[in-house]
Amino acid sequence: MSEPDVGAYRRPDNLSELLTLLDRRPTSVLAGGTDLVVMRADGMVDRTQDIVDIKDVSDLRGISLDADGTLTIGAATSLQELAKTPVIPPNAITDGASLVGGWQTRARGTIGGNICRASPAADTLPGVLAADAQLxxxxxxxxxxxxxxxxxxxxxxxVRKPNELLTRIIVPASLGASAYLRFTYRLAMDLAVVGVAAHLDIKNGRCVAARVALSAAAATPVLAPDAADALVGTELDEPSIEAAAQLVLNTATPIDDGRGSRAHRRTVLPVLAKRAIGIALERAREGHRR
Incomplete structure (x- = not known):
């Protein structure tokens, strides 16, 4: 029996060549491969597509902080590098990166791959939303x-088109701090049953801006604007945080699935939100800025 047709393997060493390959024909982009290899083997990805390996394109890796405070993360930066980076203090994105799979997965998997996989339960995505990042x-x-x-x-x-590549995650300068927490039944190697990221900007003891984002609470990672708006103007005392945390339920539309029930998710979400806001507040008071 003959083997089915499979696409060619390409490994360009510069961005221009890489984008040209993506423009020629349907292509699967290989970064860490922690999802793609499994999906291809299971028939979830067309095996006749070429594979373009982006690991040799150095422009797609690295973490840098500009003089104006803008943070740039290369899409092919590994989750482990992001989780351990000394460039920025702990924040919602690095919190999420540190929770993906085990250390082997984090060593191979990339922030860009995690974003483009677009799992509603992905751990880095709420942090991306809470940071107001541009892709x-x-x-x-x-x-x-x-x-x-x-x-x-x-x-x-x-919204990524087949001939497009996610190249950078750009996080605007911030005077605030953020945090991400998730709930799972196991300590590691698990997907989030639900997750919450919170970002707080504080001036003279009051919250002047906030963003709250949820994972595994809707068909996509989503912002929870009612919860964020309820924090603005407060001194972030316990009653204010408690009230805001309850408002994440105005946004959450979770489902019943193998990881948890809709009812349980709605019970856990306000608890996580309160804790994530509390950690972001503690980091802000310690002088963290991100």
Whole structure:
């Protein structure tokens, strides 16, 4: 019996060549491969597509902080590097990166792959939304920036076009601090049953801006604007945080699945939100800025 047709394997060493390959024909992008290899083996990805391995493109890796405070993360930066980076203090994105799979998965998996996989339960995505990050997509015709909250269109679906590559995650300068927490039944190697990221900007003891984002609470990672708005103008005392945490339920539309019931998720979400807001507040008081 003959083997089925499979696509070619390509490994360009520069971004221009990589984008040209993406423009030629349907292609699967290989970064860490922690999802793609399994999906391809299971028939979830067309095996006739070429595989373009991006690991040799150095422009896609690294973490840098500009003089104005803008943070740039290369899409092919490993989750382990992001989780351990000394460039920025702990924040919602690094919290999420530190929780993905085991250390072997984090050593191979990339932030860009985690984002483009677009799992509603992905641990880095609420942090991306809470940070108000912009996602840079490149093709042979140029680049465009997409706000993180507008990038996801459904489970496993994004606005990225087949000939585009996620190249950078750009996080604006911030005077605030953030945190991400998730609930799982196991301590490691698990997907979030639910997760919450919170970002707080504080001035003269009052919250002047806030963002709260949820994972595994809807078909995509989502912002919870009612919860965030309830924090603004408060001194972030316990009653204010408690009230805001309850308001995440105005946004959450969880489902029943193998990891948890809708009712349980709605019970856990306010608890996680309160704790995530509390950690972000503690980090802000300690002088963390991100």
């Amino acid at each position: 840079e997509l490149a093709s042979t015709t140029g680049t465009r920036l997409v706000p993180g909250h507008a990038f996801f269109t459904g489970p496993g679906r994004t």
